[in-house]
Amino acid sequence: MKRSEAYHIAIFVFGMLACMVHASRAQAIDPGTSRPVPDSTYIEIAYGRQQAARNVAALSTVHGDELSTLFSTNLGNLLSGRLAGLTVMPQGYEPGLAAPRLLGRGIGTFAGGTAPLVMVDGFESNFEQLVPEEIETISLLKDAAATAVHGFRGANGVLLVTTKRGRHAPLQVQFDTKVGLGTPFHLPEFLGAAGYATLYNEALANEGRAARYTEAQLRAYRDGTDPFFHPDVDWYGQSLRSVAPINTHQLNFRGGNDVVHYFGLLSMMNEQTLLKRTEKLSDNTTNSGYRRYNFRTNIDVNLTKNLTAMLTLGGSVEDKRNPGASETSSLFGAMSVIPPNAFPVFNPDGSYGGNSLFSNPWGDMVEKGMYTSNGRTLQTSLRLRHKLDMVTPGLALSAAVSFNNFFRNFSIKSRTYERFALSQSAAGDTVYTRFGQNTSLQGSENESEQWRNVAVQGFANYDRDFGAHGIDIMLMGNYDSYTVSGDAYPYKHVGLGGRFNYAFNQTYLIDFSASYMGSENFAKGNRFGLFPAVGVGWVVSNEPFMQANRLFDRLKIRGSYGLVGNDVIGGNRFMFDQAYRYSSAYYFGTGNASISAIEEGQIANPGVTWEKEKKFNVGFDAALLGNALQLSADYFFNHRYHILASPNRTIPGFFGMDLPMLNVGEVHNRGVEAIVAYHGRHDRPFGYGIRFIANYANDRIVAMSEELREFGYQQTTGRRIGQPFGLEAIGFFRDEADIANSPLQTFTTVYPGDIKYRDQNNDGYIDDADYAPIGNPGSPTFWASLHPSFRYKGVDLQFLLHGVAGGSLYRSGLAYHAFQDNGTVARIAEGRWTPATADRATYPRLTATDNQNNYRYSSFWQEKSDFLKLRNVELGYTLSHLPEAVGIRSARVFANATNLFSWGTSGPEDPESNTTATAYPAMRTFLVGINIAF
């Protein structure tokens, strides 16, 4: 076992023990963490609901109410550390652009899509724009028994989002409002003008070139007496403010009687960005921010005694705006590249500074124009359910139709503006050299993106108990069509599915499920596949011999095995048809006229099929100590095969083909998940509870028809998907003798202080052949979260600690690599190698030009991305039992913080997201609010 794995398992075991010890002494209750699920309750499963007691599948669930203690404009980010088996990897933090990457039980394929299928209220949709207050539950369906009815859409797991509906109860109205602010976690740190100029001179000297800055100039940078000809600009400070305001408000109401059940919600969310407000400075700009309105009306009407209509209507409208006529990424890019002494923000005459290489970020914000985008989402469905108890008790038929769509259009208004470079003439006059010119705003309104999804479903359900025998049968048919802008053909699926669940004495459970599905992406005759699964369960605690035991209140052992698939296979669509394509033209004639060229495209794969996965899962659920302590653990082994791969090992070159993609790849993915939760009783003044979740998933490429490599370490097969390959840095060259005695580094001439690499193949040369696996892929293998909560009378406190391990991050770009592309230099370059600091240098010798040796992809720039974050803290005070005259049933005031602390890497990057340090920074958010229930 590798050290890292041992480390993970140690954390895992320790955490579990800690929880159990903790829990065994606990006597009290907790208001926040989830309650034990009574056996009679129904849980959401694929295409329906099921008695919790009869479930044999692996799934994990979080309630919407638990998610409202964090803040993100994207609901996906709130799931971080909440659902056993679900890994959330943020991909950015800009308000409105913060969609994370989601992984259900790790990664199972190197070619196809890895995202779980998202089903909102029974239909494929996206869920990231929803708000926590409209969510009843979000569940991750993990094993074959849970996902087989989704056929070849289930292999990556299914995220089941269920929105709140009305219930048979008096009207309840809830209003809450939160205000707060976000601050950046880290910003990259760049040197000021004096530091820049000093190091630049050193870098030039290292290349044998003359210094650019004289002693007098260095002095001028140091004392800052000449801000125009010796400027020292901190572009981050110039363009960003330290906090970005946030406010959210929402109102919902819920209730119902014999005829109608209803849930309604209206919410508004407003997050400004870190960019300074510019609107008052010019007509050519706009303040930056993101705003979203959500609404939902879910109504269930009993049309007759047996016929129910369920209308689901949810939507959102979002507006995003930025100055500078683009997303903020180009602005952040510019701020992190311009040397601090390149030019002042403003020249002495008030004009914008600039030069031939760089535009002025502040000028861009104020003068370059504006960028707005407006998005709308609409999710609608109508479901009719007819109970047919008069035919036979327990029988029901239902049908549903859904239209979901999303539309976003972009409006860009841009212009150019003048910047002036300053110089001094021989006579000492200030000379202005103009770059760019002032133009009027030009609009560009024709870009948009959209998708729409139409789905029709029909169901027959039969749920009845015959004495000790309980039967629950579901049969369904499904058709859906998903149209995405920019794609000529909609994505379509048709399928039949079913589930047969049998329980004997509520003790012996067996569950067969299957689907028969087809997709348009495969050739006629190869379109349909059957995906069966079986799950078994044994509720040991129901056995007569267990009745005497005092330890377990409930103990269920589960197992499942089955086949599911993934039809997001990668490669071209319709690869079963041989396509021809245009290639570069050839030129003929005295006029050198081009004549188009057409060639055979990638060779068709007439038998192309979806990825298949055999999923095996065993687990148990237990409740102890009067149901106060709950334990649950799962082990899974997924064998994915028929992954598309290029047959590099079988098709000879003299075939002359553009190699097809064949279904020859295989991946093994295995792991464990565990949940330990303790929650006491409601009736004490002091209560607390705790929940611990840990999970581990690790994949291996078993087959991919990889081409033969000269050296074994160059093989990708047998490693994790996405394994990075790079040079292994083994320190800095000490001196010329060290260079002479080391293998020849062939990228460029090396000098003392350059990074020294390991000669992996011992051939005396460091070259492309020495690229070996270094570090880990960007995605983690392990995470654990600890979620304690406390209550004393009206005061409640909870927090969520989230630790992640098993991935690597890579440091490139100007936040790390000094002087690249005429750029600036970051603070970490102060640790550079010089002859005097050879023993303690932490950074290679500086060079003024892009260094072909030091800035190669190597382990020097790689670091473990393991981290521990205090994801969330919330402190609240609840006023209840208010006099009726007030008209308020209860009120709760609270303050919370999201991503308060992070322990992990040392650099200015967010270890969690694989974005560069020079992108929009990770944010720490503080909110205060009040929640009033009427």
Add this chain to the structure above:
Amino acid sequence: MKRTLYFGVLLGLFASCEDTLDRDILTALSKERVIHSYDFTRNTVSAVYNVLPDGFSEIGGALQATVTDEAEHTSENSSVHRINNGAWNPYNNPDDRWNHYYRGIRKANQALANIDSVNLDMYRLDPDPTQQQVYGERLAEMNRWKYEVRFLRAFFYAELIKRYGGVPIVEGIFELDADVGDIRRSTLASSIQYVLDECDSAARVLPATYGGGDLGRATKGAALALKSRVLLYAASDLYNDPSWAAGYADPGLIALPAGDRVARWQAAAAAAKAVIDLPGAGYALHGGYPALFKTFNSPEIIFTRRSGASNSFEIASFPIGYDLGQSGNAPSQNLVDAYEVLRADGTAEPFDWDNAAHAADPYASRDPRLAHSVLVNNTAFKGRAVESWVGGRDGPGANMASKTGYYLRKYVDENVNLLTGTTSIHSWIYIRLAEVYLNYAEALNESDPGHPDIKRYVDLVRARSGVSMPPLPEGLDQALMRQRIRAERRVELAFEGHRLWDTKRWMVAPETLGAPLRGVEIRRSGDSGFSYRVTQVETRTFQPRMYCYPIGQQELLKATGLVQNPMW
């Protein structure tokens, strides 16, 4: 009743499933559409032409010359350095063209199969005489396409043979599940014979010249000239002397069976003469030497790789001191030394560093082709003198300056302005008349030494307009003449992709490709005086196994019938 209705709806839903998943319209370019259309099929022929590599960035963005003693590529990141330092093998060969040319061969075979399926019924069935005329013209044109494609396919095979020796001859179109177990490499002799036969077939049908719109298509002369080159290679030492691969089990793959050498040289000479004498082609040496490399339309050009206008070669080749220049393919001292010096009496002598006059002013009175091919220090280029001296704008000290002290001139368009992004048309000449002259002289000198044509054709090349080098001396014996022909070939065809193959077929590679690559260090003394010192830029590696490229290890694994070349 209600129940039946519900189930009926469900069943109906599913019954239409299979059809629901069909696409109603097709937007892709399907095989059926391509092979029946005249226009699309014409485009598939263009695609076969497109397989011809652009010699301006043949290996790792560099000229092939940079893996010979002609030049050194400035960028450390180019894969050509792997060849120069010997770090290439069956797993990693920067010039592994196996897949590239077999892909071209497949395209050619597909075009040949498809041309016959073109549907011309709209003309054929129209009694209108003009339509009937179009029909006739198109039939003839499509027939010509077949022979253009066969020539190109032969060209691809010739390129494969140069690199790998005998190769599998593929005339069909493989399906995915084809059995490859018993596919073998053809012997060198039969591979060469295949190319020769294809050249003959193509030459019988292809026209000697083309009208305006078709200039650049394969001609009869191109087919005959390829044949001349292949026969010259076949007669040369390498293919007739497998001693370098002693003990190799399949000598037939890398050498010809023992036979009449003289007859082989005679065949080569006759093939070259057939091009020279080709009626109707109008071949003649181009008016000026430098202008030849700026045009695609010259009586000297027999076959050239056409391209659109670009400036990427100038970006790659301009000296580092010029805007956006990257120094690129830097000529070597080894090559520069090969250009003769003109004496005052009008005769020429070899350049010699031991000759004090030569060493003091090495670029004076040289064969004019030196200045047309190599940018030497202190010559005017784009409005200033090139500063290759130590500390000069283009000299050592500047990052990415040429390591040899020279920059490339041949093919580089001085008038391109990189800052404003102007471009010009670059056309890579594969075969030109001067090569055929030298092919003829070389073969004739081996088969019929003393024949007057030998000196005559070498002198024609030397005397070309703008070069005007004095004729060879009278009375050279066969060995001396061989030396002169080889020297002439070296300077006349410098950087044009010949040196690598010539040094190998002459079996002089150890002392040429394997010789240290030299450059010059120039120091400026005073205002305009310079002193010169020859330096060693790089040690080069040549081992006998490099006479033949290795076949990729992947390929041996996949097609078990293939045999590796000697000593790899």
